[in-house]
Amino acid sequence: MHPYTNQGSQDTRSGFGAGLLELGRSNPHVVALCADLTGSLKMDAFAKEFPERFFQTGIAEAHMMGMAAGLTIGGWIPFTGTFANFSTGRVYDQIRQSIAYSDKNVKICASHAGLTLGEDGATHQILEDIGLMKMLPGMTVIVPADYNQTKAATIALAAHHGPAYLRFGRPKVANFTPADKPFVIGKADVLVEGTDLTIAATGHLVWEALEASNTLAAQGISAEVINFATIKPFDTEALLKSVTKTGRVVTAEEHQRHGGLGDLVAQTLGMHRPAPIEMVAVNDSFGESGTPAQLMDKYGLNAAAIVEAALRVRNR
Amino acid sequence: MASIYDYPSQIRRDILRMVHKPQSGHPGGSMGCTEFFTALYFDVLRHNPSAFTMDGRGEDLFFLSNGHISPVLYSTLARSGYFPVSELSTFRLINTRLQGHPTTHDGLPGVRIASGSLGQGLSVAVGAAQAKKLNGDKHLVYTLHGDGELQEGQIWEAAMYAGAKKVDNLIATVDANGQQIDGSTDEVLPMGDLGAKFAAFGWDVMHLEHGNDLDAVRAALREAGTRTGQGKPVVIIMKTAMGHGVDFMAGTHKWHGVAPNDDELARALAQCPETLGDY
Numbered sequence: 001m002h003p004y005t006n007q008g009s010q011d012t013r014s015g016f017g018a019g020l021l022e023l024g025r026s027n028p029h030v031v032a033l034c035a036d037l038t039g040s041l042k043m044d045a046f047a048k049e050f051p052e053r054f055f056q057t058g059i060a061e062a063h064m065m066g067m068a069a070g071l072t073i074g075g076w077i078p079f080t081g082t083f084a085n086f087s088t089g090r091v092y093d094q095i096r097q098s099i100a101y102s103d104k105n106v107k108i109c110a111s112h113a114g115l116t117l118g119e120d121g122a123t124h125q126i127l128e129d130i131g132l133m134k135m136l137p138g139m140t141v142i143v144p145a146d147y148n149q150t151k152a153a154t155i156a157l158a159a160h161h162g163p164a165y166l167r168f169g170r171p172k173v174a175n176f177t178p179a180d181k182p183f184v185i186g187k188a189d190v191l192v193e194g195t196d197l198t199i200a201a202t203g204h205l206v207w208e209a210l211e212a213s214n215t216l217a218a219q220g221i222s223a224e225v226i227n228f229a230t231i232k233p234f235d236t237e238a239l240l241k242s243v244t245k246t247g248r249v250v251t252a253e254e255h256q257r258h259g260g261l262g263d264l265v266a267q268t269l270g271m272h273r274p275a276p277i278e279m280v281a282v283n284d285s286f287g288e289s290g291t292p293a294q295l296m297d298k299y300g301l302n303a304a305a306i307v308e309a310a311l312r313v314r315n316r
Numbered sequence: 317m318a319s320i321y322d323y324p325s326q327i328r329r330d331i332l333r334m335v336h337k338p339q340s341g342h343p344g345g346s347m348g349c350t351e352f353f354t355a356l357y358f359d360v361l362r363h364n365p366s367a368f369t370m371d372g373r374g375e376d377l378f379f380l381s382n383g384h385i386s387p388v389l390y391s392t393l394a395r396s397g398y399f400p401v402s403e404l405s406t407f408r409l410i411n412t413r414l415q416g417h418p419t420t421h422d423g424l425p426g427v428r429i430a431s432g433s434l435g436q437g438l439s440v441a442v443g444a445a446q447a448k449k450l451n452g453d454k455h456l457v458y459t460l461h462g463d464g465e466l467q468e469g470q471i472w473e474a475a476m477y478a479g480a481k482k483v484d485n486l487i488a489t490v491d492a493n494g495q496q497i498d499g500s501t502d503e504v505l506p507m508g509d510l511g512a513k514f515a516a517f518g519w520d521v522m523h524l525e526h527g528n529d530l531d532a533v534r535a536a537l538r539e540a541g542t543r544t545g546q547g548k549p550v551v552i553i554m555k556t557a558m559g560h561g562v563d564f565m566a567g568t569h570k571w572h573g574v575a576p577n578d579d580e581l582a583r584a585l586a587q588c589p590e591t592l593g594d595y
């Protein structure tokens with residue numbers, strides 16, 4: 001049985017808000033921009049306490065990305081906030097030219113990623129953003145698992161020079177990582193050690209992977225669970241070390257199969273150590289309206305789906 | 317000591333020769349903006365070419381939003397002392413720092429943002445202007461935009477923001493040459509009264525009728541400077557002729573992105589005296 005307990009469910013976006021507020025107090029160079037979603041992004045505490053360092057851009061995401069790039073010229077560290085769809089697909093060329101290619105120290109912070117945004121439906125449920133962002137040269141991509149880790153990752157980003165994408169979500173989910181654990185960019189965490197297969201998970205699916213490992217343990221299957229909170233730079237070493245031991249992998253993410261963590265794991269293993277893989281991800285479709293739990297169930301993104309995938313990969 | 321009046325002809329020679337060698341690049345807009353670059357870099361801008369820093373604190377900043385007119389930017393930067401004039405011969409060639417469109421990627425001094433994908437530079441300039449305010453830095457931020465570029469929506473997002481939030485340490489200039497790729501701006505998508513549009517967005521609007529008259533451009537930029545700090549961003553709608561300075565290139569969109577051949581180069585250079593020495 002995995003040793004983690006839910007310390008009380010919280011939304012990862014609130015972890016971002018708390019991290020940003022703490023940064024406001026500890027780092028005088030941090031500024032924040034938001035495109036009319038301050039409450040949704042939990043940026044209101046920062047905006048209230050540091051009005052001179054908060055820029056409300058209105059519903060103008062393209063402009064917000066360019067303005068953030070400009071604010072770095074003069075030494076400021078901008079954190080932009082809007083929904084994940086409007087943080088990436090909506091403004092891809094702005095990020096590509098003004099931020100990534102120009103190597104600007106902008107932190108693109110994206111809430112309401114994936115299906116768990118819920119009832120607003122597919123227009124808002126981006127499932128392609130990890131792929132979009134990880135393709136950009138020099139872009140750091142971080143997808144934390146819970147409130148505590150999102151807060152820690154937010155704080156870590158201010159000390160890291162370079163463009164970065166931080167992806168988090170809307171619903172309250174298990175908060176299980178230690179509150180005071182510093183986030184190390186580029187390092188995956190082995191949460192549970194195991195010998196029969198590796199479950200490589202990211203974001204909201206990490207807790208589901210832990211729950212799946214309990215179910216599997218009850219069936220005598222020893223699953224190693226790794227939290228890949230940094231997608232890029234990818235912790236190749238952690239993956240290869242684990243798969244050398246287990247020989248097979250299940251990936252789990254709230255994202256399209258194309259372009260996500262699964263792709264990255266398959267690429268890494270294909271190049272270094274071929275092994276069977278099963279992917280828990282959205283399979284080339286858009287989302288729809290529903291509660292987060294209903295959607296995760298319908299699209300096969302939960303502990304039960306991970307268990308099924310584990311049983312499949314065991315038989316290959 | 318070179319006179320400021322020596323620069324436009326020499327910069328035009330540089331532009332023509334730069335695009336001729338790779339048979340690639342954008343001479344038309346570059347030649348139309350030669351007086352603007354001369355006035356800005358050799359008269360108005362308070363800058364430090366020998367000690368370029370990305371942050372540009374304690375300096376005026378310039379952002380080229382219509383990045384395709386990189387030849388005029390590169391020639392001006394080199395002749396200001398940002399990098400050796402001889403490097404102009406590498407424009408658009410493999411391994412060059414003088415990429416087709418400007419970039420920070422290869423560490424070329426004088427460039428603080430990549431441009432080329434149109435419509436992004438005004439937002440960047442607004443951010444840099446806000447950074448100056450946060451830093452208590454009284455220097456100004458300048459930009460240049462094509463008139464066709466103003467068809468991009470992001471320009472108007474930035475314009476709305478700058479007007480509403482009183483970004484009054486910002487001077488944008490529009491290269492109103494009336495031309496873009498597929499024809500005249502009126503043929504492609506008429507933009508109506510640009511000055512009225514900017515005014516409606518809360519900008520202080522200036523009109524410059526003779527954007528290829530060096531002294532007129534200098535005067536306009538100086539006046540724009542005096543109009544900063546009054547609660548409004550300033551825009552200069554600057555009329556120019558695309559391809560100005562060479563009779564067979566002037567006033568047509570044909571030379572937007574076409575390089576002269578050997579014969580055309582010879583005829584063009586004959587109209588632009590070598591005032592400061594070719595690279």
Ligand SMILES: Cc1ncc(C[n+]2csc(CCOP(=O)(O)OP(=O)(O)O)c2C)c(N)n1
Nearest residue numbers: 345432433434462463464465495496497572
């Ligand atoms: C976003 C974007 N769309 C299209 C282009 C292709 N393009 C390059 S220059 C240009 C015309 C620009 O017209 P204008 O701004 O008036 O510049 P001028 O031709 O006068 O130099 C176009 C369409 C581009 N560079 N960026």
Ligand SMILES: [Mg+2]
Nearest residue numbers: 463464495496
């Ligand atoms: Mg034009």
